[in-house]
Amino acid sequence: MDKKVSKIKNGLNGEITIPADKSISHRAVMFSSLANGKSIIKNFSNGADPHSTLEIFKKLGVEFNFTNDELHIISNGKLTPPCQNLDCGNSGTTMRLTSGILAGQNFNSVLIGDESLSKRPMKRIIEPLTLMGAKIESNDNKAPLRFVGQRLSGIEYKTPIASAQVKSAILLAGLFADGKTKVTEPYLSRNHTELMLSYMGANIKTDNTTTIIEKSILEPKTIEICGDISSAAYFIVAGLIVPNSKIILKNVGLNPTRTGIIDVVKAMGGHIEILNEKVVSNELLGDIKVEYSKLKACEISGDLIPRLIDEIPVITVLATQAEGTTTIKDAQDLRNKESDRIFAVVTELKKLGANIEEAPDGMIIYGKTSLTGNTTVGTYHDHRLAMSLYVAGLICEKEILINEFDWINISFPEFERLFTNLLT
Ligand code: S3P
Numbered sequence: 001m002d003k004k005v006s007k008i009k010n011g012l013n014g015e016i017t018i019p020a021d022k023s024i025s026h027r028a029v030m031f032s033s034l035a036n037g038k039s040i041i042k043n044f045s046n047g048a049d050p051h052s053t054l055e056i057f058k059k060l061g062v063e064f065n066f067t068n069d070e071l072h073i074i075s076n077g078k079l080t081p082p083c084q085n086l087d088c089g090n091s092g093t094t095m096r097l098t099s100g101i102l103a104g105q106n107f108n109s110v111l112i113g114d115e116s117l118s119k120r121p122m123k124r125i126i127e128p129l130t131l132m133g134a135k136i137e138s139n140d141n142k143a144p145l146r147f148v149g150q151r152l153s154g155i156e157y158k159t160p161i162a163s164a165q166v167k168s169a170i171l172l173a174g175l176f177a178d179g180k181t182k183v184t185e186p187y188l189s190r191n192h193t194e195l196m197l198s199y200m201g202a203n204i205k206t207d208n209t210t211t212i213i214e215k216s217i218l219e220p221k222t223i224e225i226c227g228d229i230s231s232a233a234y235f236i237v238a239g240l241i242v243p244n245s246k247i248i249l250k251n252v253g254l255n256p257t258r259t260g261i262i263d264v265v266k267a268m269g270g271h272i273e274i275l276n277e278k279v280v281s282n283e284l285l286g287d288i289k290v291e292y293s294k295l296k297a298c299e300i301s302g303d304l305i306p307r308l309i310d311e312i313p314v315i316t317v318l319a320t321q322a323e324g325t326t327t328i329k330d331a332q333d334l335r336n337k338e339s340d341r342i343f344a345v346v347t348e349l350k351k352l353g354a355n356i357e358e359a360p361d362g363m364i365i366y367g368k369t370s371l372t373g374n375t376t377v378g379t380y381h382d383h384r385l386a387m388s389l390y391v392a393g394l395i396c397e398k399e400i401l402i403n404e405f406d407w408i409n410i411s412f413p414e415f416e417r418l419f420t421n422l423l424t
Helices: 022-034 048-059 092-102 123-131 164-176 192-199 229-241 260-267 302-307 309-319 332-336 341-352 383-393 405-410 415-421
Strands: 003-005 013-017 036-042 063-067 070-076 109-112 135-137 145-148 156-158 181-184 203-207 210-214 222-224 246-253 271-280 283-291 322-328 355-359 362-367 400-402
Touching (some): 003 383, 013 415, 022 070, 022 092, 022 164, 022 192, 022 222, 048 063, 048 405, 092 109, 092 145, 123 135, 123 164, 164 192, 164 210, 192 203, 229 246, 229 260, 229 271, 229 309, 229 383, 260 271, 260 309, 309 322, 332 341, 341 355, 341 362, 341 383, 383 400, 383 405
Parallel strands (some): 013 246, 036 222, 156 181
Antiparallel strands (some): 003 400, 109 145, 135 145, 181 210, 246 283
C-alpha cells in the first residue's frame, strides 16, 4: 500500500495513549512461557513482530488465550519439541532471544526468518552461545539457525557491542546452564530482560553494565505492558516540528535505558515535560507533553546511542529542523537493522530536500532546512523508515508519496489512526 502525506496546516493537538512496547511484549510471551502456571499479560502489542514470538511459543507447546483484552498464558514451564520450523518473520528480537532459549533445550529446532531477517548477522549470538556449549548450524552465520539441543555451561562474556538482543540471548541461555553466566557490555543497552526476569523471581543481579544469572525457576505473573517510547518518538518529533502543536502522549515507558530521545530533545532546546511517573510491573512509565519548539543542533554519540538506537531515523528528521550541524556518531550497527538505516535515511531524506551526509558510523545533518517534498520515497521494507518519512511528510511544502507504507504493521498498526486523532 502506498501512502500520500501532506503538510499539516493547524498543528497537532490533544492527547493519545501510546500502544504497548514491542521489546517488553516479546519478553512477556517468552518468559511467561518458561514459567510454571498461568501468567496474564495486559496490553500486549498488536505489532506483527510480537505476534511472531507468540506463534513460535505456541509451536513449542505453550497455550495462549486472548480473554477480555488480556493474553493468558498457560505453561508447565517446559517447552516441547516443535514439529515444524519456527518462523521469526521480520523480528530480530524474536530470533536472537529465542536462540538463547532453544540452545539449552533437550530437543532440536530450527529458526527461520523473512528475506530481511535472513540477511542480518547472527554471529553475535552464535559465538557466545557456542562458548556455552550450544550446537548451532547456520547459513554462514545467518538464518536459518539449526539448534541441536545441548547441556550448557555458564560463561563470563564481554559483548563487543551494546546490544540488548545479544545480552538477552546469553542471559536466557544462562537460565538453563550449569553454573553462573556473567555478561558485561561496553555501554548499558535496554534492560527489560533483567527487570522482567527479576520480577519473575529469577536468580539475577545487575551492577552497572554487568549482569550475572543462574539457573532459575520463573514464577508466573501478571505483566502490564507500558506504551512504547519508540512509537511515541514519531509523535514527539511531529509535535516539536509541526507549527502550532501541543500534545500529550500517555502511558509511555520511561525506562532510563530507552529515554535517549528525551535527552536529545532537551539538548536541542525543545519543550518536553514528563508527567505522572509511576512504576508498573517493574518498569517506569509516565505521560509526555511536547509542543512546537525552536530547536538547535547537538551531538549524539557514545553511551547515548543504545538508549535511542531505534529512534535515530526520526531523530534525523528532527535534526533537519534544528539550527546548526547535528552529528550522529558511533551508530555503525544501524547498518545491521531491518535495513541499512544510515544509507536509507540519508538517501530518502535527501529526496525530500534535507541537507544530510552519510558517515561510516552515522550522519551529519545541516539545519534548518525547509523540506520541499513533491516526490516519492521508499521504505526499504523497514517499519521505522516508513514512519519517519511520514513525519517528515507532515512538514514538506508539497505532498509526498511513500511506497509500501504497510511495513508499519511490524511494530505499530495504530500509527495513522493516532495521528488522525490529533488533527484539529
Ligand atoms: C531490541 C534491541 C535493539 C533494538 C531492537 C529491539 C530488543 O537491538 O534495535 O529493535 O528488544 O532487545 P540490538 O540489541 O541489536 O541493538
